[in-house]
Amino acid sequence: MHQTPKLSLLIESWTVEHDASQFTSNLASIKKYIQEQAHRDVSSYTSSVFVLTEPGDKVIRGYYSLSSLSIVFNELPEKVQRKLPRYPECSGILLGRLGVDRDYSQKLREETGSRPRLGALLLADAQIRCLKTVRDIGSALLVIDAEMPSDEEQKNGARDPLPFYAKYGFTPLAAHPRRVIKTMRAIAEEFKSI
Numbered sequence: 578m579h580q581t582p583k584l585s586l587l588i589e590s591w592t593v594e595h596d597a598s599q600f601t602s603n604l605a606s607i608k609k610y611i612q613e614q615a616h617r618d619v620s621s622y623t624s625s626v627f628v629l630t631e632p633g634d635k636v637i638r639g640y641y642s643l644s645s646l647s648i649v650f651n652e653l654p655e656k657v658q659r660k661l662p663r664y665p666e667c668s669g670i671l672l673g674r675l676g677v678d679r680d681y682s683q684k685l686r687e688e689t690g691s692r693p694r695l696g697a698l699l700l701a702d703a704q705i706r707c708l709k710t711v712r713d714i715g716s717a718l719l720v721i722d723a724e725m726p727s728d729e730e731q732k733n734g735a736r737d738p739l740p741f742y743a744k745y746g747f748t749p750l751a752a753h754p755r756r757v758i759k760t761m762r763a764i765a766e767e768f769k770s771i
């Protein structure tokens with residue numbers, strides 16, 4: 578009888594012991610960040626980076642980064658403005674990068690016969706982590722800048738990530754159509770049972 582292998586995965590804070598040397602992505606910036614920039618961002622407290630690994634293994638299979646930012650209040654959709662206090666700037670957490678190791682995801686897919694959905698897993702983990710963080714330091718929004726792959730990257734299989742974020746309730750700002758937001762209130766509502 579065919580048995581589907583059970584997936585065992587862990588998401589933890591990046592440390593120097595983690596290994597990104599084999600990380601693959603259709604988006605060059607996603608690969609470059611985890612291999613060359615994450616160390617500096619974490620050690621300077623510019624961003625926090627969380628990595629997806631298999632328990633007992635330090636090879637990075639996916640990651641995301643979080644830092645803080647503020648958004649000009651007037652640039653928020655009216656629907657969002659109505660639910661927030663009218664300060665000139667609105668506090669937010671920026672999910673700066675999110676990436677899945679393409680070859681690893683493909684390997685899991687072949688082994689299990691189904692999508693491992695690592696991107697969805699990382700995005701959910703980021704939202705839950707943000708919810709925990711805002712109990713200590715308030716932040717009204719989760720913000721993502723959805724990077725458009727270059728023509729060359731698209732030819733090699735990269736897809737625009739905007740529809741991926743839209744699927745999980747993120748909406749674009751009119752003034753910056755590649756910047757998507759979700760209110761912490763909406764995230765709290767969605768993950769209230771956790």
Ligand SMILES: CC(C)(COP(=O)(O)OP(=O)(O)OC[C@H]1O[C@@H](n2cnc3c(N)ncnc32)[C@H](O)[C@@H]1OP(=O)(O)O)[C@@H](O)C(=O)NCCC(=O)NCCS
Nearest residue numbers: 604675676677694695696697722723724736737738740741
């Ligand atoms: C974007 C990314 C993180 C998504 O991760 P993933 O593991 O491929 O996505 P999942 O398998 O978890 O997808 C979950 C759902 O979103 C959909 N989806 C994934 N990527 C999508 C995209 N670019 N556009 C539309 N839908 C997408 C999937 O079809 C799936 O839908 P379903 O629930 O109907 O089956 C991953 O493809 C990646 O690392 N891309 C390169 C880097 C990148 O673009 N990062 C974002 C830059 S800001």
